[in-house]
Amino acid sequence: MTRRPLGGGVTQFSVATAGAAAALAGEAEPLQSRVGYQVDPDRTLVDEAKSGSLDAFESLVRRYQHRVVNYVQAIVRDSGEAEDVAQETFIRAYRSLGRFRGESAFKTWLYTIATNTARTTLERRGRRERVADQSLDDDARALTAERVPSHGPDPEATLVMRDAIDRALAMLPDELRVAVVLRDLEGLDYKEIAEVTEVPMGTVESRIFRARRKLRTLLHPLVHTPVGSR
Amino acid sequence: MSCDDVGPLLLRRLEGRLEGDDRHRLASHLEHCAACREELQAQEAVAATLSSRPLAEVSPGFASRVMAAVEPAPAWLDMLNWRAWTFRLAPVAAALVLVASLGYGPTEAAEPMEFADLVAEWVVDDNDETLPAFALFWDGDVADETLLEAVLTTSPNE
Numbered sequence: 001m002t003r004r005p006l007g008g009g010v011t012q013f014s015v016a017t018a019g020a021a022a023a024l025a026g027e028a029e030p031l032q033s034r035v036g037y038q039v040d041p042d043r044t045l046v047d048e049a050k051s052g053s054l055d056a057f058e059s060l061v062r063r064y065q066h067r068v069v070n071y072v073q074a075i076v077r078d079s080g081e082a083e084d085v086a087q088e089t090f091i092r093a094y095r096s097l098g099r100f101r102g103e104s105a106f107k108t109w110l111y112t113i114a115t116n117t118a119r120t121t122l123e124r125r126g127r128r129e130r131v132a133d134q135s136l137d138d139d140a141r142a143l144t145a146e147r148v149p150s151h152g153p154d155p156e157a158t159l160v161m162r163d164a165i166d167r168a169l170a171m172l173p174d175e176l177r178v179a180v181v182l183r184d185l186e187g188l189d190y191k192e193i194a195e196v197t198e199v200p201m202g203t204v205e206s207r208i209f210r211a212r213r214k215l216r217t218l219l220h221p222l223v224h225t226p227v228g229s230r
Numbered sequence: 231m232s233c234d235d236v237g238p239l240l241l242r243r244l245e246g247r248l249e250g251d252d253r254h255r256l257a258s259h260l261e262h263c264a265a266c267r268e269e270l271q272a273q274e275a276v277a278a279t280l281s282s283r284p285l286a287e288v289s290p291g292f293a294s295r296v297m298a299a300v301e302p303a304p305a306w307l308d309m310l311n312w313r314a315w316t317f318r319l320a321p322v323a324a325a326l327v328l329v330a331s332l333g334y335g336p337t338e339a340a341e342p343m344e345f346a347d348l349v350a351e352w353v354v355d356d357n358d359e360t361l362p363a364f365a366l367f368w369d370g371d372v373a374d375e376t377l378l379e380a381v382l383t384t385s386p387n388e
Contacts, residue, residue: 070286090296158284165283184280209237212276
């Protein structure tokens with residue numbers, strides 16, 4: 001499944017595009033306000049969940065399970081562990097609901113919990129996986145035009161592509177990886193990323209810029225631009 | 231503007247957030263700097279590659295497992311939780327109180343009787359003021375002579 005292309009006007013409304021993709025996956029994405037100020041689309045469910053409604057919380061889980069699992073997998077890189085970390089994220093969110101005051105959107109708050117939970121997992125793991133000398137050329141050859149069909153998904157190609165990207169992401173320092181994953185995989189805007197990672201927007205921009213520069217080399221078999229000397 | 235200052239502006243241009251003087255300054259710099267033009271293209275290409283990453287699979291039942299973990303089933307140790315049992319049995323207690331208040335409970339127990347009186351109650355004739363002879367056997371206070379006389383004088387048909 002392809003994600004939305006980069007384009008102008010990255011705002012809260014851009015999430016609606018990702019929401020359309022999620023809707024195809026069977027999740028309901030609520031309509032958002034098109035007026036200037038941003039309304040949290042999860043507010044009703046969150047209020048009901050805070051009042052004790054398990055059904056409301058389950059609705060929130062179903063709404064965000066794909067995003068959280070997808071995000072966590074890109075951070076911890078272990079698909080087997082990703083669901084455990086995602087589950088832990090939702091459990092922590094449930095237990096902390098009473099402390100959620102709505103100063104940020106629920107989505108942003110959930111990503112914050114997911115980020116902290118993933119970081120804890122990485123620290124517990126003790127080391128970052130080293131893929132230093134392992135080239136991505138094998139993955140690139142697996143994804144040449146001759147093998148990737150022009151119509152319909154190729155499951156093998158899908159797995160190879162995702163694994164290749166995740167291996168490249170694993171080479172980044174944690175703070176760069178988190179920033180670029182939140183932006184380019186999860187579609188959060190810079191303001192939301194600044195809230196999740198609790199750093200200024202200027203720092204977010206710097207991290208994303210540096211992350212993409214490193215990935216340019218790491219992903220060069222997959223990225224269709226020439227690698228310069230800079 | 232030097233190449234070191236360009237980074238944030240390139241990002242904002244990719245996002246469509248570059249306006250006014252910054253826009254002009256960047257455009258002017260890119261006209262003369264091939265390296266920064268290449269960097270702009272590379273930033274855009276990497277972002278597009280990352281955004282095309284296939285979504286991770288979520289196993290069936292994930293949401294159900296989360297909810298089971300959030301609200302676990304009661305363990306056997308909960309049997310020792312008297313507070314929980316008090317709460318659970320409160321409706322039963324309330325029902326019993328209601329039934330008792332409507333008078334469906336057991337009646338007052340009868341006073342215990344001496345066996346001799348019980349026998350007399352079974353067999354005594356309403357008009358007969360004397361105890362039948364065999365009832366005297368269970369009366370511990372009856373003298374032997376009295377008992378003998380009762381047996382000798384009582385008709386078999388009584």
